[in-house]
Amino acid sequence: MKIPDKNPGLILEKTLLGKTTPKKTTDAQAQETSHSSPADSVNISEKARHIQHLNALAASGPEVRTERVAALQQKIEAGTYAVDGKQIAEKLIRSAVQDKVS
Numbered sequence: 001m002k003i004p005d006k007n008p009g010l011i012l013e014k015t016l017l018g019k020t021t022p023k024k025t026t027d028a029q030a031q032e033t034s035h036s037s038p039a040d041s042v043n044i045s046e047k048a049r050h051i052q053h054l055n056a057l058a059a060s061g062p063e064v065r066t067e068r069v070a071a072l073q074q075k076i077e078a079g080t081y082a083v084d085g086k087q088i089a090e091k092l093i094r095s096a097v098q099d100k101v102s
Contacts, residue, residue: 044052075081 072081
């Protein structure tokens with residue numbers, strides 16, 4: 001009796017499990033399939049680039065202005081820190097107007 005495949009275990013797999021041997025691809029076929037698929041590309045808008053730049057600038061700077069925090073802590077502990085409500089209201093209104101304009 002002659003066994004057609006080189007590996008007799010494959011015949012058993014084919015018969016019992018219905019498996020087939022994978023087809024071998026030539027180098028030409030592999031190159032053809034790798035070149036036939038389109039390349040992925042991403043376009044980033046100018047606004048997104050600007051946001052990335054601002055994020056990089058924010059990350060590179062110090063997170064906390066320690067001298068400013070220390071001065072405020074001293075004022076709070078001494079009881080001399082006063083909030084100017086009029087100044088806060090002016091800045092809130094100015095910020096709201098700028099948001100509406102831009």
